[in-house]
Amino acid sequence: MKGQKVGYVRVSSVEQNTGRQLEGIEVDRIFVDRASGKNTDRPKFQEMLNYVREGDRVIVHSMDRFARSLKDLVTEVDKLVKRGIAIQFVKENITFTAQSTPMDNLMLQLMGAFAQFEREIILERQKEGIKLASVQGKYKGRVHKLKPDKAEALRQAWKEGQYPSKMALGQAFGISRQAVYRYLKAGEELS
Template sequence: MRVGYIRVSTVDQNTVRQLDGIQVERTFTDTASGEDTTRPKLDEMIAFFGDGDTVLVHSMDRFARNLDDLRRLVRTLTGKGVRVEFVKENLVFTGEDSPMATLLLSVMGAFTEFERALIPERQRGHRRGQTAWRLHRA
């Protein structure tokens, strides 16, 4: 069975674009922070899966926000015989992964974690820029 997993941080975020155009038989959607790995629909999805199923996730940052959680989730699912596909990164993990697949999961997961760490810094810089622009205009 092909199943989609969608996570949004707020109820205002759009879930449609995450798996737009991808055929799945069922979708599990969580509204929660990516830092929180005790997400009800994620837990339900993990319990639901069986050998030969596939989960499709838009991108790694929708699944986990740090490398340790990402590895654990992928390992948990592939250990149950589930194929894990990250659409944006075009990566597939089956549990019979090569050293290259392990490296790609680690590197791409590290980039996801790094990008997440930069977001607050960018937001602070953007706010400072707006303040400077307002002061300059005054």
């Protein structure tokens, strides 16, 4: 049974270009996530997993676009293969199927481990760079969107119950719900 070729593309931010990942590769359907790959809880990733059927082939640019951790990579590839779905990684030039050999599985483990190691090294270098820049006075951290008086007004509005939810409060002040939590927590620490 010949199935569909299903492409999966992931970029970490809205600004990143998705075009190059599967350039020149014909697919019947493509799923694009604009989200971090730190876990498998990505909308289009989950939609793709629900869409594919036995005999289909999932085509991904590279292992690090599919999963960031070795555990997630091995788990998700294994789930697909057990369902009779092939998964092809273009950059690594490797495909996994139900007929994959123990050597193929070893390659998956090794390549996944190297990809995870590379990510961890990049994060370590980033932290070292931030620390060095901080010591030199060049790094100031995240820019706060609200000035102190606005932050206090936000906390007061919440305390007085002027908004039904933190989401509504954030919308009124032009910040995300997560930022509302940060400002409220910072206010508790000041008290």
